[in-house]
Amino acid sequence: SHHQSLDRLLALMxxxxxxxxxxxxxxxGVYRGIGLAAMIEVTNPSPAFYGVGGARISAQDGATLRLDPAGMVQVLVSVTEQxxxxEAVFTQIAATAVGVSVDKVRVITGDTAVTPYGGGTWASRGAGIGGEAVLQAGKALRSHILDIAAAILQEDKASLDVRDNAVVNKLSAEVKLDLAELGRIAYFRPDTLPMGFQSELTVTRHYTPREYGFTFTNGIQASYVEVDIDTGFVKLLKHWCVEDCGTVINPMLVDEQxxxxxxxxxxxxxxxxCVYTDDAQLLNGSMADYLVPMSAEMPDIVIDHVHTPTRSSELGAKxxxxxxxxxxxxxxMNAINxxxxxxxxxxxxxxxxxxxxLQALGKVSVC
Incomplete structure (x- = not known):
């Protein structure tokens, strides 16, 4: 997708x-420049990267999904919200996987007393690894819901589906059983279910990347700048980025990331x-004189995507x-040059x- 990204970027700008x-x-006498830069980034690190060296860094993640008696889906994930x-991404994945609306999903992260063991948040892996665990747990919970619904309704499981917070007929979409009612029966009246049938509405799934040490995302960026050759000041006029990060679950969140x-x-x-004196004393050790980007100084940043889902997971997210x-x-740098x-x-x-x-232009001496 490298060439696709370049083609889209050139058209975009x-x-x-x-x-x-x-x-x-x-x-x-106005000096403007255009600079391009292609990049490849490693994401979704697998145990093959850290495990070989014996580091106790977990490169897998887990998700537990539970349907409660009110028809709400609780999602407990080892990846943390920072x-x-x-949490928004996991809500979307869980809602789609189970067949409920997003307002019926509650996500819990960061509480290691209740969430499955996992690696947490690091190295661009939240959606790619944690999201896959949520997807697989959601699919398993959906299957369990249909097992219970088939037992309650005494219908073939294959004829049923979960849509819009209810069990429905797969072909006609006729509502057969609300999930809250299914939860009530499973939790409070399991005695009405067939003998030997065990209703399970809590499932846990873990996901570990196995094919490669990393999943690779790629993209290309362009910058348009203007250089004042008398003062040396560089004005950033506009910036573009086309990135292929696989399946994009929440476009707004991805664009802002x-x-x-x-x-x-x-x-x-x-x-x-960091500016130091000759005897190694830091001169700009506070935010008063350590310069960082401010919103007013930033150019308009235009984002677009090429979508090539990774084949290492069903979700396809990088x-x-x-x-x-x-x-x-x-x-x-390329634009300035x-x-x-x-x-x-x-x-x-x-x-x-x-x-x-100015030093590059030969207008001031190099100290």
Missing amino acids: DYQALRTEQASLRKN GQGT IRGGIVQGIGGAMLEE GAGEAGTAGAPAAI DAIAPLGANVSTQPFTPERV
Whole structure:
């Protein structure tokens, strides 16, 4: 999908039009540059990566799903929520897998007293590994629900389905049994079920990647900048990213994760630097003088996707949390160098401060 990502990016940014604009402005002394950077990011790490060295780092995750007597589905997952939208994604996966609406799902993460043992949140693995565990547990719970419904209704399990919080006829969609009623019977009147039948409405499934050490996501980014050759200041005009992170479950969350990663990459490329004296004393040890990206300084960031689900899981999700950071600095550096190339200048050391740009242009001496 690398070539697909490049083709989509060039169309998204209207590359030829930008080149025409760049050439026209350059005649008037305005130096703009276009930079591209392709990246590959490792995600969904498997036990093959850490286990070989004997590290006690869990690269598997588990999910427990339970239907309660009120028809609510409780999801307990070993992956933790840290603001990246994990709980929303797991809610969507569970709701679809079981056959209920999202308002009928409650997700619990971070409580190790009740959640299955797993690796937690690290290395762009929440949806790819934890999400697959939720999917498999959801499918198993759905099957158990249909087993119980078939016993209650005395109908063939194959003729039934779970849709919109109820057991329905698979062909006609006629509602046969509300899930709350099914839960009531399973929990409070199991004596009415056939002899020897055991109703199970709690299931746990674990997922471990096995085929490769990682699942690889890829993408390509582009940056459009303007360089003031008198002051060395670089203005970020626009940034684009096309990424293939497999199955996208929640587009808004994924797009914002990518944007957040790009902003972090912009920080490293343009602003963030630890400054020391000759005797190793840190000069910018607080947020008062350690520069980080602010919203007003950020360019418009346009996100698009190519979808190639990973074949290592049924869900097909790859990681999306870190690749944005990987591509942004290189795209910006290439854009700056494209802008100042006619002047025979080149920068390669981050951050690309005005001082370093002016040094590259030969307008100030290198200390």
